[in-house]
Structure formats: structure tokens, C-alpha cells
Amino acid sequence: MADEDAATVKEPLDLIRLSLDERIYVKLRGDRELRGRLHAYDQHLNMILGEVEETITTVEIDDETYEEIIKTQKRMVPYLFVRGDGVILCAPPLRQ
Amino acid sequence: MEEVSASARTPADFLKSIKGKPVVVKLNSGVDYRGILACLDGYMNIAMEQTEEYVNGQLKNKYGDAFIRGNNVLYISTVKN
Amino acid sequence: MLFYSYFKTLVGKEVTVELKNDLAITGTLHSVDQYLNVKLNNVKVVNEAKYPHMMSVRNCFIRGSVVRYVQLPPGSVDIEILHDATRREARG
DSSP states (O other): OOTTTTTOOSSHHHHHHTTTTSEEEEEETTTEEEEEEEEEEOTTOOEEEEEEEEEEEEEEEOTTTOOEEEEEEEEEEEEEEEOGGGEEEEEOOOOO | OHHHHHSOOSHHHHHHHTTTSEEEEEETTSOEEEEEEEEEOTTOOEEEEEEEEEETTEEEEEEEEEEEOGGGEEEEEEOOO | OHHHHHHHHTTTSEEEEEETTSOEEEEEEEEEOTTOOEEEEEEEETTTTTOGGGTTOOOEEEOGGGEEEEEOOGGGOOHHHHHHHHHHHHHO
């Protein structure tokens, strides 16, 4: 069980396991996104992230033109515990 | 062996038969993810490869690998190529 | 049990709990249980101007399920211990 399995993805959570100590992207409910280093997680996707950048996206309607104005708000947090029930998607950092 | 692939009989058989295939995963929010299904578990947590995120039919993001938390999943559907 | 164990090590430390309704409360962690319900003492609401009715609240119980984030005090995050505990937990 131990060595040969360490680097394989047999179940979805293995993808998260392989991201331990890496910077990951997390998409959350409420139009929130996090980028940070993954220090801990469990089966609920509760996590502790370090050097976290949170991005909150909001849409406002212009009073006159009724155009949608998309605004993003960013902030940095040194260490953040994230409750898993808000998680939609996790991905290793964008590498294109 | 053969009977599982073409005429899957239970939802579990279907899920087993689509591993490694291109799929669309629709979330409760309406967002679609298109990519290759790597694997899934009993909670319907999903690992996908070459994933594209579509919001209102528009491509919004690409991820090399993506983990989708199962509670958000509305359906998983197979697609051609 | 990983995060329950971890939060127990934070008892007595100051944390900021951000709730799903956007209310953020800073306080001293008094206790935590297996559901990650928490009790905070000496609480202060981060945006007091917006939530004036919270001014007189000194301590509170927060149900784990309404928590979005907890901001952790940097000095009390031992990365090595967390990594080891996470790997042990992942193995089942």
C-alpha cells in the first residue's frame, strides 16, 4: 500500500493529497476564490492555507446605463482555515 | 466485461464505464465543466483532467487537473470526443 | 479529527472567525468540539459600525456549520506537524 501508491490518483482526494505543500486554487460558494499554499486538509475538504489571497467578485448594475460592472476585491491573509462545505472546486495552480 | 461498457445497467455501472472518457459535469449553480473524467468516489467527488469551465455557455477558465466536491454536482454526462 | 485536534491547540489564542453571513468576530478561543463548534471570549466584531447590535456581546457560541473561515494566528501554525497529521489522516 505504502510506496507505489503515493504518486497515483485512484480516488479524487488523491489529487488534493498530491497538492499538499503546493499552492492551490480553490473556488468557493459566494463568488470567492482563494490562492494559497495547502498545509492541511481532511475528507470534508476543510483546509488550512498559508499566504492566502482571497478574491471576491461582485456584479453591480450601473444606475444609468444598466450595464453590469464586475468588481473584484482582493485581500491577503497569512493563515486561513477554510470550512469544506463552501468548497466547489480545487485545482493545482494554473500551468498553461 | 463487454456488457458493462455499452449497455450499463445501474448508475454505478455507468460511472465505472465512463472513467477516462470526456464528460460534462453540471453543477447546481449551472456552471459546466468539460474534461476527461479521471476518477470519482461515493460522494460524487470528481477528479478531472484538461478541464474547461463554462459559465452561461462561455469559456471562463481552464485547469490542468481539477477536483470537484461532490455535493455541488447536478449530473455527469458523456460527450462525443 | 485532524482539525478538532488542531483547534484544541489554539485554545487561549486570539482568532478571527468569519461567518457565512459575512459577520467577522475576533475573540479568544475558549473551546471547540468535534463539530468545530467554537466558544469565543472577549469578542469584538470586526465591522462594528455595520453591526452595532453586537457591541454588548462579550462572549459567544458559534455553530461550526455557519463558519466560512477562521483566520489563524501565524505563530501557532506548525506546518510540519500539519503535514504529518494530514498524511496520517489521508491514509485512513
